Amino acid sequence: MSTTTTAPGALTPAVQPESDNYLKNSSGFLSWAMTLDHKRIGVMYLVAVLTAFFLGGMFALALRTELFFPADSTGKGLFLTPDLYNQMFSLHGAIMVFLFIIPSIPAALGNFIMPVMLGAKDVAFPRLNLWSFYLWCVGAVFFLAVLMQGGLDTGWTFYTPYSSTKSLTAVVPALMGAFILGFSSIFTGINFLVTLHKMRPPGMTFFRLPLFLWGLYATAVIQVLATPVLGITLLMLVVERSFGIGIFDPALGGDPVLFQHFFWFYSHPAVYIMILPGMAIISEVISTFSRKHIFGYRFIACSSIAIALFGFFVWGHHMFTSGQSPLASTIFSALTFSVAVPSAIKVFNWLTTMYKGNIVLGAPMIYALGFLFLFAIGGLTGLFLGTMGTDIHLHDTYFVVAHFHYVMVGGTLWAFLAGLYYWWPKMFGKMYAQRSAIVGSIVAFIGFNLTFFPQFFMGSQGMPRRYFTYVPEFQIYHQLSTIGAYTLLVGLLIVAYNLVQSLLKGEKAPANPWGAATLEWQCTSPPPYYNFKDSPEVGDPYDLDRVQWDPKTKGYVNRPDYVPSASH
Amino acid sequence: MSFHPLSALLAAQATQTPREGNIFFPAEASTVARGLDDIFYFILWVSIVSFVIVIAVAAMFVLRYRQREGHREEKTATHGLGLELTWTIIPTVLMAVMFFAGFKGFLGLRQAPQDAETVFVEGQMWNWNFRYANGAQSQELVVPVGRPIKLVMSSVDVLHSLYIPAFRVKQDVVPGRYTSLWFEAIQEGTFHLFCTEYCGTKHSTMITSVRVLPEAAYQAEIKELANFIDRLPPVEAGERVFNMKGCTQCHNITTESRLQSGGGPGLANVAKLIAEGGQQKFADGSSVAADEQYVRESILVPNAKIVSGYPAIMTAYQGRISEDELRVLIEYIKSLGN
Numbered sequence: 069m070s071t072t073t074t075a076p077g078a079l080t081p082a083v084q085p086e087s088d089n090y091l092k093n094s095s096g097f098l099s100w101a102m103t104l105d106h107k108r109i110g111v112m113y114l115v116a117v118l119t120a121f122f123l124g125g126m127f128a129l130a131l132r133t134e135l136f137f138p139a140d141s142t143g144k145g146l147f148l149t150p151d152l153y154n155q156m157f158s159l160h161g162a163i164m165v166f167l168f169i170i171p172s173i174p175a176a177l178g179n180f181i182m183p184v185m186l187g188a189k190d191v192a193f194p195r196l197n198l199w200s201f202y203l204w205c206v207g208a209v210f211f212l213a214v215l216m217q218g219g220l221d222t223g224w225t226f227y228t229p230y231s232s233t234k235s236l237t238a239v240v241p242a243l244m245g246a247f248i249l250g251f252s253s254i255f256t257g258i259n260f261l262v263t264l265h266k267m268r269p270p271g272m273t274f275f276r277l278p279l280f281l282w283g284l285y286a287t288a289v290i291q292v293l294a295t296p297v298l299g300i301t302l303l304m305l306v307v308e309r310s311f312g313i314g315i316f317d318p319a320l321g322g323d324p325v326l327f328q329h330f331f332w333f334y335s336h337p338a339v340y341i342m343i344l345p346g347m348a349i350i351s352e353v354i355s356t357f358s359r360k361h362i363f364g365y366r367f368i369a370c371s372s373i374a375i376a377l378f379g380f381f382v383w384g385h386h387m388f389t390s391g392q393s394p395l396a397s398t399i400f401s402a403l404t405f406s407v408a409v410p411s412a413i414k415v416f417n418w419l420t421t422m423y424k425g426n427i428v429l430g431a432p433m434i435y436a437l438g439f440l441f442l443f444a445i446g447g448l449t450g451l452f453l454g455t456m457g458t459d460i461h462l463h464d465t466y467f468v469v470a471h472f473h474y475v476m477v478g479g480t481l482w483a484f485l486a487g488l489y490y491w492w493p494k495m496f497g498k499m500y501a502q503r504s505a506i507v508g509s510i511v512a513f514i515g516f517n518l519t520f521f522p523q524f525f526m527g528s529q530g531m532p533r534r535y536f537t538y539v540p541e542f543q544i545y546h547q548l549s550t551i552g553a554y555t556l557l558v559g560l561l562i563v564a565y566n567l568v569q570s571l572l573k574g575e576k577a578p579a580n581p582w583g584a585a586t587l588e589w590q591c592t593s594p595p596p597y598y599n600f601k602d603s604p605e606v607g608d609p610y611d612l613d614r615v616q617w618d619p620k621t622k623g624y625v626n627r628p629d630y631v632p633s634a635s636h
Numbered sequence: 637m638s639f640h641p642l643s644a645l646l647a648a649q650a651t652q653t654p655r656e657g658n659i660f661f662p663a664e665a666s667t668v669a670r671g672l673d674d675i676f677y678f679i680l681w682v683s684i685v686s687f688v689i690v691i692a693v694a695a696m697f698v699l700r701y702r703q704r705e706g707h708r709e710e711k712t713a714t715h716g717l718g719l720e721l722t723w724t725i726i727p728t729v730l731m732a733v734m735f736f737a738g739f740k741g742f743l744g745l746r747q748a749p750q751d752a753e754t755v756f757v758e759g760q761m762w763n764w765n766f767r768y769a770n771g772a773q774s775q776e777l778v779v780p781v782g783r784p785i786k787l788v789m790s791s792v793d794v795l796h797s798l799y800i801p802a803f804r805v806k807q808d809v810v811p812g813r814y815t816s817l818w819f820e821a822i823q824e825g826t827f828h829l830f831c832t833e834y835c836g837t838k839h840s841t842m843i844t845s846v847r848v849l850p851e852a853a854y855q856a857e858i859k860e861l862a863n864f865i866d867r868l869p870p871v872e873a874g875e876r877v878f879n880m881k882g883c884t885q886c887h888n889i890t891t892e893s894r895l896q897s898g899g900g901p902g903l904a905n906v907a908k909l910i911a912e913g914g915q916q917k918f919a920d921g922s923s924v925a926a927d928e929q930y931v932r933e934s935i936l937v938p939n940a941k942i943v944s945g946y947p948a949i950m951t952a953y954q955g956r957i958s959e960d961e962l963r964v965l966i967e968y969i970k971s972l973g974n
Contacts, residue, residue: 401739440691534840
C-alpha cells in the first residue's frame with residue numbers, strides 16, 4: 069500500500085478550489101450539451117428519466133381515475149373512451165419500462181457514481197456515453213411522435229397479430245423508439261463492462277469492487293447480450309406490419325406465439341436489468357447505515373451474476389397459457405425457481421448485515437427498509453406465478469399487475485430513491501431536510517401498498533388486466549387502488565418538494581456525510597471535474613473503520629491511524 | 637407442516653369438499669379447483685411465514701440497534717458458509733416442493749379425460765361463439781354438471797384467452813391453430829367467462845357466462861339451440877343469429893351509431909335506407925343501391941365498401957356464416973326500420 073502522505077484523508081472540501089467542481093468548472097448550454105463528463109451526462113439522464121417518470125405517472129393516474137367507476141350501461145366511461153384507455157395503459161407501460169426504469173439506475177445514478185466509486189476519472193468511452201444519452205433523447209422524441217400521431221394501443225408488449233395487422237395506432241414509430249432506446253441501453257452496457265474491466269485503479273481487484281458495481285456489471289452483461297434480440301424482434305415486427313412478410317401473421321403462415329418467445333427472450337432478462345442495480349444500491353445503503361461491514365460479500369456479488377445468467381433461461385414462464393408445449397412450460401417453471409434462490413440469499417445477507425449494527429434511520433435507510441418490505445412481497449408473490457398450476461389461474465389478472473408493480477416500483481423505484489437520497493449530497497453538494505424526506509417516503513409507502521395490495525385479491529378472484537371496465541364485484545378493490553394511487557402521488561410530491569428545497573437552500577454537503585468506505589466519498593461533494601487528482605487508496609469497500617466522525621465538517625473523514633485489513 | 641396435507645397437496649386431487657368463495661377465490665366450481673387452491677394456500681403459508689420472519693427480524697434489529705446515546709456497533713463475522721448454505725438450501729427445498737406440486741396440478745389441467753365431450757370455441761373481436769356436437773351454437777357457454785367438457789379453440793383474428801375463474805382454467809386462443817382446455821363443473825350456476833389476452837378496443841367487454849345445468853336441462857337447451865332457423869320465422873331466427881355472431885358488440889339495432897365507443901353504424905339506418913330504396917354513400921365518393929346484396933357484401937367482405945367516417949375494422953364473415961344464417965340475418969336487419 070502507498071505511504072500515508074498520499075492518504076486521501078487530506079482531502080477536505082476546503083482545499084478544493086470551487087472551479088474544480090464539475091458543476092461550475094464551465095458554464096453555458098454547450099458546456100452541458102457537448103460535455104463528455106460522465107457526471108454531467110448522469111445529471112442530464114437524471115433530469116430526463118424523471119421527466120419520463122412524471123409523464124408515465126400521469127398516464128397511470130388517468131387509468132386509476134377512470135377505473136374508480138366501471139363504464140355505465142351504454143359503455144361510456146368516466147372520462148375516457150375504451151380506445152383512449154387502451155392507449156394510456158400502453159403508453160404508461162412503454163414509457164415506464166423503456167424510458168424510465170431501464171435507464172433509471174444504470175444510466176442516471178450509475179453514470180454519475182460508477183467511475184467515482186471505481187476510483188477512475190471517467191468511463192472508458194466518454195463520447196459513446198454522450199451518444200447513448202442522445203439516443204435516449206431520440207427514442208423519447210419517437211414516443212412523443214407516437215403521442216401526436218394517435219397514440220399506441222398494443223400494450224408495451226406489442227403482441228402479434230394485433231400489433232401487426234389490427235392496430236390502427238402509431239405502432240411503427242413506437243417500435244422504432246423502443247429500437248433506438250435499446251441501442252442507448254446497449255451502449256451504456258458496453259461502456260460499463262469495458263470500464264469495469266479496464267479502468268480499475270491499482271489494487272481494485274474484482275472482489276474489491278463495491279457491490280453496486282457488481283450489480284451494474286451483471287446488468288451490463290444482460291444489456292449487451294439480450295437487448296440486440298429485442299432490436300431484431302422489433303425490426304421484424306416493423307417489417308411485418310409494413311410489408312406483411314408473414315413471420316408472425318398466421319394468415320400468411322406465420323406464428324404469433326413466436327413473437328412472444330422473441331419478445332420475452334429480451335424482456336424477461338430486462339426485468340433483471342431493472343432490479344439488479346436496485347438490489348446493488350440496497351447493499352451499499354444497508355451496510356453504510358448499519359455502520360457494519362456487509363455480510364456475505366461474495367455471495368451477494370455472485371448472486372447478481374447468477375441472476376443475470378439464469379435470467380436468460382426463464383422467459384417461457386410468461387407463456388404457460390400461450391399454447392407452448394407442456395414440456396417447455398415444465399422446464400421453464402423449474403428454471404424460474406432457480407432465479408428465486410439468489411434473490412432470497414441477498415435478502416438474508418442484508419438482514420444479517422444489520423445485526424448488532426448502529427442503525428441510522430436516515431432517508432436512504434428508510435427507503436432501503438421500504439424496499440425490503442415491498443420487494444419481499446413482490447418476490448414471494450412471484451412464487452405463485454412460477455408454479456404452473458397456480459399460474460394458469462392467475463396469469464393475465466391483476467395478481468400479475470400487483471406482483472410486478474411490487475417488484476418494479478416497490479423494488480426498483482424504492483431502490484432508485486434510496487440511491488438518489490444516498491448520493492444526492494455527492495451529486496449536488498447539498499444536504500436535504502431529513503424530516504420531509506422521510507415523511508415523503510412514508511406517505512408514498514402507504515399509498516403504494518394501498519394501490520397495489522388490493523390488486524392481489526382482485527386478481528386471484530379473477531379480474532383480468534388491461535380492462536377498461538369491470539364487473540361490479542371488483543369495484544371496492546378498484547376504488548381502494550385509486551385512492552392509493554393519489555396517496556402515492558402526494559408522497560412523491562413531498563419527495564420532489566424536499567429535493568427542490570435541498571437544491572435551493574440545502575446546507576453544504578461534506579465529502580462523506582454517511583461515513584461510507586467506498587471511493588466516491590473520498591472526493592469532495594460535488595466531485596471535482598477530474599474526480600481524483602491522484603488515484604485514491606483502494607481498500608476493502610466495506611471496512612468502515614477507514615473513517616471517523618468529524619464534528620467540524622459535520623461529516624466523516626479518514627482515520628489518520630487507519631491500517632487497511634488484508635481482506636474482508 | 638404435517639405429512640398428510642403435503643401428500644394430499646402433491647396428489648393434487650379433489651379428494652375434499654370444494655370451498656365456498658372467499659377473499660382469495662371464487663367458489664371452487666370444477667373438479668380441479670380444490671387441488672389447485674391447495675397449492676396456492678401452501679405457497680401462501682410459506683410466503684406468510686417467510687415474510688413475517690424477514691420483517692420481524694428487520695424490525696427487531698432496527699429497534700434494538702438503532703442509533704442512540706451510548707449505543708455502538710459491534711464487530712461480527714462478515715461471512716459464514718454455514719448460514720449461507722442454510723438460507724440457500726431451505727428455500728431451494730421449499731421451492732422444489734412448489735414446483736413439483738404445480739407441475740402435478742398443471743398435468744391435471746392439461747390431460748382431458750378420454751370421455752370428455754368436445755365443444756368448439758371461436759374467439760373473435762369481441763365475442764365468443766360456442767359450437768356443440770349436435771350443431772347448436774351459442775354465445776354463452778352451456779355445459780352439463782358432472783361431466784368433463786373439452787374446449788377446442790381457435791381465433792379468427794387476434795389472440796384471445798378464455799378464462800373461467802370459478803373453474804381455475806385459462807388458455808390462449810390463437811389464430812391459425814387449435815388450443816384446448818378441459819374442465820368438469822361440479823356446481824350448477826352461472827359463472828363469468830372473461831377474455832384475458834388484450835385484443836383491442838372492446839377487450840374488456842369480451843365477457844360472457846358459463847351456465848352449468850343438470851344433464852337433462854343441458855340436453856334440452858342445446859336441442860333448442862340447434863336447428864332454430866328451420867323452426868322459427870326468419871326475423872326471429874335472424875335475431876338469434878344477430879346475437880350469436882357477435883354483431884351486438886359493435887352495432888345498435890336503433891339508428892344510433894356507436895362510432896364514439898369504437899363500434900359501427902346503427903343498423904336501423906340501413907333498414908330505413910333499404911325501405912326507401914335509397915343509395916348508400918361511401919368514403920371514396922362512390923355509392924350503391926341499398927339492398928339485400930349490399931347487406932350481404934357488407935357482412936361477408938365488410939371492408940370492400942366503407943361508409944364514410946368509419947374505420948375499416950369489421951371482421952370478415954366470409955366462410956364463417958352459412959347461407960341460411962345469412963338469409964335470416966338480412967331479414968332481421970331489414971325488419972329494424974319498423
